[in-house]
Amino acid sequence: MFILSLTYLKSNDEADRHMEPHMAWVREGYAKGWFLASGRKVPRTGGAIxxxxxxAAIEAYVAADPFTIxxxxxxxxxxxxxxxxxxGLEILKR
Known part of the structure; x- marks a missing residue:
């Protein structure tokens, strides 16, 4: 299992400008069967997946996130x- 921890390098306003394509990328990660849970950090300094x-596939996918780009x-x-x-959480042992 992997913990993908995102840390914002730019303001929340800038993150919001790219949120829609980032969320499309997140949904695709779920569709691929790679993502199990995701959300914002509190306070809002980034997120985690x-x-x-x-x-190698996860790293390549992270490089394609609009937030990374x-x-x-x-x-x-x-x-x-x-x-x-x-x-019920045995899938995490993969």
Whole structure:
């Protein structure tokens, strides 16, 4: 599993200008079966995505995020070897 942590490099106003294409990118990540959960950080300094899949594919996909392309946010990708989950969350062990 991967934790994709986004940190805004630009203002929230600038992030809002690119939010629609970013959210289309997020929806596509879900459609591919890679994204499991996502949301904004509180306070709003970026966001986070829980993802599964091949690291190289995830890294390439992150590079195609409109937030990355337009310099709105940078990603920190952390790989987590999940060994224990609550019932129903076994998919996180992939």
């Amino acid at each position: 829980l993802a599964i899949g091949d690291r 337009h310099g709105v946010a940078e990603y920190d990708i952390t790989e987590l070897a999940v060994t224990t989950t609550a019932e």
